[in-house]
Amino acid sequence: MKKQISAAVMIFSIIAAPSMAQGVDKQAFEAKVFDVQADKPLQLAELSKKEMKETEGAALWFAPALAVTLGGGAIGAWGNHAHSYARTGQPASVSSTLNATGNGMMVGASLYGAGRVGSVAKNxxxxxxxxxxxxxxxxxxxxxxxxxxxxxxxxxxxxxxxxxxxxxxxxxxxxxxxxxxxxxx
Structure with a gap:
């Protein structure tokens, strides 16, 4: 249950972050995140071609795991609604949907991990x-x-x-x- 709540909070923060950012003062946000001060110049350095090549794609190393995990959550949520409609003619409750989403995300993450354990599986x-x-x-x-x-x-x-x-x-x-x-x- 704790993992499911954490997953729900993460999903909510991903959805809510863009809309919440609209009300934040841009300069205050930059000052907190990037340590920007009006009286100090911003120090930037250009990456060399070698550095660019070394870091290419490094930011998205977790993308496949994230995609499979979120896909599992979506399948769990929609499957829960389909089951509820078939059984009661009503959409599923919020708590039931969050539970199904969390379970689906755990299954998705587990399936991703299971595909990467080839050498471990032999033992x-x-x-x-x-x-x-x-x-x-x-x-x-x-x-x-x-x-x-x-x-x-x-x-x-x-x-x-x-x-x-x-x-x-x-x-x-x-x-x-x-x-x-x-x-x-």
Whole structure:
């Protein structure tokens, strides 16, 4: 939920920034952002051809990840509205749409990241349910990288408030409730 709120705030700031900038005094804005003072000349330097070549495209290194993330958010939001219209004939609520947008953005970012982990994927091992799970106690699923556990879903009594919980690296021993993975027990 915290990540979804952060994502919503980022989207709002991207949308609202141009309209909010209309009411800001241009000189005051430049003075704060660029350290411009009326009594001091602005010091500029032209980049050489070599410097221009070295920095070409450097500002947009994150563009593919941003595009996939925002695309996932848009798909999540519109999918949420389509589902709501089909079910109720009404558009989805704001909180439901923000939730779907945040989830879509996380899925989009995850898919982008998954496409970039080729060498890591070779060293992954997946563990299925443990023998004790059929008695209501044990591992549901696990992932190891180079034989070290990095993620695990367990079902048993533990310090967290739910039996179903996760463990994730780097603190693999911490119990995290499945419905609040940011909390550690």
């Amino acid at each position: 992954l091992k997946f563990d299925g349910p443990s023998a004790g799970l059929k008695y209501g106690n044990g591992r549901v699923f696990g992932v190891r990288h180079n034989s070290q556990p990095v993620f695990r879903v367990d079902y048993h009594k533990n310090p967290s408030p739910t039996k179903l919980h996760i463990h994730s690296a780097p603190n693999i021993k911490a119990h995290r409730p499945w419905n609040a993975p940011w909390k550690k027990y």
